[in-house]
Amino acid sequence: MPAVSKGDGMRGLAVFISDIRNCKSKEAEIKRINKELANIRSKFKGDKALDGYSKKKYVCKLLFIFLLGHDIDFGHMEAVNLLSSNKYTEKQIGYLFISVLVNSNSELIRLINNAIKNDLASRNPTFMCLALHCIANVGSREMGEAFAADIPRILVAGDSMDSVKQSAALCLLRLYKASPDLVPMGEWTARVVHLLNDQHMGVVTAAVSLITCLCKKNPDDFKTCISLAVSRLSRIVSSASTDLQDYTYYFVPAPWLSVKLLRLLQCYPPPEDAAVKGRLVECLETVLNKAQEPPKSKKVQHSNAKNAILFETISLIIHYDSEPNLLVRACNQLGQFLQHRETNLRYLALESMCTLASSEFSHEAVKTHIDTVINALKTERDVSVRQRAADLLYAMCDRSNAKQIVSEMLRYLETADYAIREEIVLKVAILAEKYAVDYSWYVDTILNLIRIAGDYVSEEVWYRVLQIVTNRDDVQGYAAKTVFEALQAPACHENMVKVGGYILGEFGNLIAGDPRSSPPVQFSLLHSKFHLCSVATRALLLSTYIKFINLFPETKATIQGVLRAGSQLRNADVELQQRAVEYLTLSSVASTDVLATVLEEMPPFPERESSILAKLKRKKGPGAGSALDDGRRDPSSNDINGGVEPTPSTVSTPSPSADLLGLRAAPPPAAPPATSGAGNLLVDVFSDGPAAQPSLGPAPEEAFLSELEPPAPESPMALLADPAPAADPGPEDIGPPIPEADELLNKFVCKNNGVLFENQLLQIGVKSEFRQNLGRMYLFYGNKTSVQFQNFLPTVVHPGDLQTQLAVQTKRVAAQVDGGAQVQQVLNIECLRDFLTPPLLSVRFRYGGAPQSLTLKLPVTINKFFQPTEMAAQDFFQRWKQLSLPQQEAQKIFKANHPMDAEVTKAKLLGFGSALLDNVDPNPENFVGAGIIQTKALQVGCLLRLEPNAQAQMYRLTLRTSKEPVSRHLCELLAQQF
């Protein structure tokens, strides 16, 4: 076996390195280096031509100096000269210097490329490999341009040596990663796939990496690799431990190649061919069986190599998620590892089980390990292992074990590392809400969260508990009692004061009967915290006080005294001052009745399900979620009075609308002008009420759903999109849109900017502008947590035929979104022809190790491409008449869902995109609009008419366009806006 001695070959270099090592100080080192640099410089500039050996030695010294961290500004030319030497050792130093030091220096790159070209053509495998390694190490675009076409040839040439093929495969991979456009697919691709059959395992090892990379963007071109990979894998897995000789590592046959093959298979769905699939399942079973066999060696290398294959096998089983038997076996295997003495294995088992927990087939099997996992959370020394245990508990949680898991997580929180506290708080809050059976448990849990880790409890979490308490009267008394007790603690967190202030202000009366929590006691308890709190909390408490005056008249004098105090009335903070002044006045001038109306208990928050919950529910099947609602509150409305959502009694309608109300109540809408053709009289229709609604043929709603099949994998977006990390689902398996997707989309039909989506983790904002058939949309993704999102991947997908109707170009965004940060994505949109369904926006990322995904409808509807058209009354009627075929008209009669306000309606119609035409309709109450929908292929003229009937609180909407589906679709979109 080879052995080299120190500094063998270049004595001068060894001496220099020794000198440097002997330097006692940094200064001495610099002095020595400068001396050497001067020496080398003089040699390079000298009259005497240097021989190859000296040149090599000096270039190598320069390289050493550079690697010590010093700048090198000469010697590049000498290094390039070494490339054309015939001696391997000189060439090698030249290439090494170039790989480490040259960053696409334009002057030299031509010379370097020339030398590489010569070496590639040399038919000397050693030189060819040096050149290929240099390309692979530098990987610059210039090199790609020069060699991308040559390398596939070298790779598949019949006479290339094995080592050259290995290097060529990976060199090509590097160029493809750097500039995919430079590597054209061609007839060589088929031959690359067949390298999987190569006799030389090293060639196969390199080729699998290349194929795994290429197939992600061209899955169909490389499909044949599946059966080849399976048979290769099968041969390795079933071979005896010594069959593969050179490629056996500690009695494990070809572990790295096996892992690579298993990863390649994860780029594809399960094989369609039954024989191939059978063979693969056999392989997977063999790996699982082997895990149970006694080890062939006690060395850790043996078990690591074996388990590397095992974990990759389990990843593939999870990726397929279709073989219940294998999933459960995988879970049992991981279960054994949970108590293994090797920390590595415990860690990896926890991590891998986390993904198993989300499969319906193995969820139950994972749950059986709960005690072991809880124990890991308590006893593991390595924080990263504890973190994985927390992730797994979260993933395995369901109704049956929620109480246990939540209480263990709470206990862990008391000692948890600061870095992961917020994440644990969020997890506990989500679980507590999701699986709450009785709400007192939920309230206890959240208050405990605030007590234990108040600093890490974000606003969303405590807003949420207030919403739930407000909406559930069965828990209000309990909440008041509990929060009152929690506030007794001498030092309680400010978030507790906020929650306490709010709850007592609303429901303090429920515990006022007990003398221990009588109104004056409640008040003085809250007020004892007042001076230590921030302005926001003090503002909230002032609102609580005024609520107290209403709830408990006996506290009025005391509270007025507090409000009157100079520290409030003349407070430097405007908000506090204003509240004190207003509340004081309100309490003095208003009668008890007025006070009771103004300070009435908060109305329930709108009940709707949180999107996180909905997503989790879909994953785990029905019955897993709880009945808890999620009415998100606008953060600005978090204090009782300042931001109270107007109850009917506190609403003061602006006068213009009152005016309009009077007007609208007056005469019923007149008959439509004669020119409207069809003899349907508004009055008649309205008097018939909703029963007379014309049926609209196939309900657009249904048509919409049926088009929501998973987008075809060959959709152009899937190709444009960045390749997702292998373990993540490809764009083709994005989930269905969240249940609220339609509702969210509707909000954007008449406006272009706003918040599209928000949950506890993520906020997505939209800004867009449209002109003619083009649009540009900015999506803003805000990370609301303090933890970085990883593998952040938003993609736009076109279901069904949409890709022929709408072109959306996306720019990639950074794969990481820091906590609290926002990233922006630009979308360029072109409307090719009329379309009915909006594109889908799929957002995937990892948050604290757990994959998150979300599918929304992108707010791009056909009306965005409206071009408003002004026209005179007579033109309008003429066109209206021209569009009189029954299928060109769509009509809808519907009940008003919002107050019927003419100004609002106008704004909505303008937002919708059409021009509003005045003095066209004889009835001034009616709205008439016109516009042209601009698409690349055609233009669609649209006329619309909206007839409100204030008495019946109904509208009739009529659309006429030159294209039937467009009429129906526009009618449907617009009708939902009123």
Next chain:
Amino acid sequence: MVWIRFILIQNRAGKTRLAKWYMQFDDDEKQKLIEEVHAVVTVRDAKHTNFVEFRNFKIIYRRYAGLYFCICVDVNDNNLAYLEAIHNFVEVLNEYFHNVCELDLVFNFYKVYTVVDEMFLAGEIRETSQTKVLKQLLMLQSLE
């Protein structure tokens, strides 16, 4: 896409004995990464795993005497495969340098690069057979 981002060999004092980059970083960034890796890895002991989350990647590392061998890969890559890839590499170095020690890597730094390129290329595992790698290295050694 999954590939090795960099390979680092450092001693306990933080001196770099090999740095092989498979991604474009500028020099300042490289220096920062080197320091961060050192800080992250040296505080861990034998009871800890051989894996540590690092920015958006993870470091798979193993300590041999005073040297830390670290490989930076994607978070969802196979930990144990890289852990053993490190060991495989170390066994090759040991054989090639005949009981390798830190000084061998210092004085023969330019040869270490050759060993790396034989076993890892473009951030991928190129060759895993110790016999094949050593045979190739012996052949190169015999060349002038």
